[in-house]
Amino acid sequence: MSAPAEFSHVPVLLPEALHAMNLKEGGVYLDGTVGGGGHSEGILKALGGRCTLYAMDRDPEALAAAGTRLSAWPGARLLHGNFHDAPGLLGDARLDGVLLDLGVSSWQLDTPSRGFSYHEDAPLDMRMDPTGGLTAAEWLNGTPEKEIAKALYEYADERWAARIARVVVQMREEKPFETTFDLVRAVDRAIPKAVRRKEEGHPARRAFQAVRIAVNGEIAPLAGALEGLAGLMNPGGRLCVITFHSIEDRAVKQAFARMKNPCVCPKDAPMCVCGRRPLVSLPKGYPLTPSESELQSNPRSRSARLRVAERLGI
Ligand SMILES: C[S@@+](CC[C@H](N)C(=O)[O-])C[C@H]1O[C@@H](n2cnc3c(N)ncnc32)[C@H](O)[C@@H]1O
Missing domain, CATH: 3.40.50.150 (Vaccinia Virus protein VP39)
Incomplete structure (x- = not known):
């Protein structure tokens, strides 16, 4: 590279x-x-x-x-x-x-093809080292619901952790996760609209942080x-x-x-x-x-x- x-x-x-x-x-x-x-x-x-x-x-x-x-x-x-x-x-x-x-660096966050950004639709990768390990999409497609919920809660204090994990599992049964916007959609479906509107910052910010930490074993x-x-x-x-x-x-x-x-x-x-x-x-x-x-x-x-x-x- x-x-x-x-x-x-x-x-x-x-x-x-x-x-x-x-x-x-x-x-x-x-x-x-x-x-x-x-x-x-x-x-x-x-x-x-x-x-x-x-x-x-x-x-x-x-x-x-x-x-x-x-x-x-x-x-x-x-x-x-x-x-x-x-x-x-x-x-x-x-x-x-x-x-x-x-x-992660600003450069990693701002390079859409690395899959760290919820602002751009791109392959859901998030590996700091793309030469090995599971991508974020693979992790979301293969991890048990409880473990996803635990990661969302422990690595990002996400109070909607259980609901997001449930939606991830429902969505992946229809179609496996592939892109960053798949994860954004899962968060959108899981967090009530009124809560999303009131929140400061992007509603998917915490989920992206948690999945990134899990995928990279941080x-x-x-x-x-x-x-x-x-x-x-x-x-x-x-x-x-x-x-x-x-x-x-x-x-x-x-x-x-x-x-x-x-x-x-x-x-x-x-x-x-x-x-x-x-x-x-x-x-x-x-x-x-x-x-x-x-x-x-x-x-x-x-x-x-x-x-x-x-x-x-x-
Ligand atoms: C916040 S940036 C560092 C920026 C750097 N101090 C500079 O001045 O440009 C974090 C960097 O650490 C790397 N990184 C994070 N965890 C790491 C680890 N466990 N081992 C090696 N590199 C890691 C990331 O890939 C990223 O490039």
């Missing part, structure tokens, strides 16, 4: 993320969600290129765009893959910092992935994560809390006997949200939050 002609994505919380990473010359960094390369370029510029930067994305088209943008920097090493698999992909590299800017493996990344880091290294919705943010917050305090001994035990030691500390001042001026210049940043954990020397 070649790089799209115009890869447009404005990096969110850029100065805040660069500051949070405590960058140092000669360091080894991982941008696990390189996208269009905005944050990666920021890291390389801040260090005048005097670092090694692993730039990873599971989307080969995003990686191609990042490759073009970062081609002037010899320290940049492109990697196709899921950051959940970073410990295997990076071999014995030790990291001085990691940045994860979770979710939440369930996140805690384990963060712990795996913290395990690769040198003491003092910062694990910086930008989230875009409350479900993702809660998962990161809870994972950080467990890494800070992994002890599973009973609360009233006189001393710790489980042997689990804290892996990180949580620097003060976080989470951070975008400034007023960022919100004005980039409204898509409105739900972003930056959380930071610092690797302890154990």
Whole structure:
């Protein structure tokens, strides 16, 4: 796959993320969600290129765009893959910092053929990595009703989850799901018209978010992935994560809390006997949200939050 002609994505919380990473010359960094390369370029510029930067994305088209943008920097090493698999992909590299800017890029959302957008009728794909896994259409056509309802509720707080799942199953019995507008129609049929009219934003927004999260396995493996990344880091290294919705943010917050305090001994035990030691500390001042001026210049940043954990020397 070649790089799209115009890869447009404005990096969110850029100065805040660069500051949070405590960058140092000669360091080894991982941008696990390189996208269009905005944050990666920021890291390389801040260090005048005097670092090694692993730039990873599971989307080969995003990686191609990042490759073009970062081609002037010899320290940049492109990697196709899921950051959940970073410990295997990076071999014995030790990291001085990691940045994860979770979710999908504006470019992915705005490219109709990727199937993330409820504004355009296109094949219902939604895979960040189109080289493998089920498409959203395949997932909707083959997943039991209860599981669809659970995903809609857990990944998007969709209060009409059960009704949407019921309609999906009814519709797919007549004709399998194929396009984004099939899913839009299912939501339209399931949510009463009066409710749809009153709602802020597109009524299918939550269903699209939930199906995307389910298809790409974004939440369930996140805690384990963060712990795996913290395990690769040198003491003092910062694990910086930008989230875009409350479900993702809660998962990161809870994972950080467990890494800070992994002890599973009973609360009233006189001393710790489980042997689990804290892996990180949580620097003060976080989470951070975008400034007023960022919100004005980039409204898509409105739900972003930056959380930071610092690797302890154990
Ligand atoms: C919000 S965008 C990142 C934008 C980037 N920071 C920039 O400045 O252009 C998220 C990117 O992360 C990728 N991504 C999301 N989850 C991933 C994962 N688990 N492993 C690797 N890449 C992932 C997506 O394909 C997408 O390109």
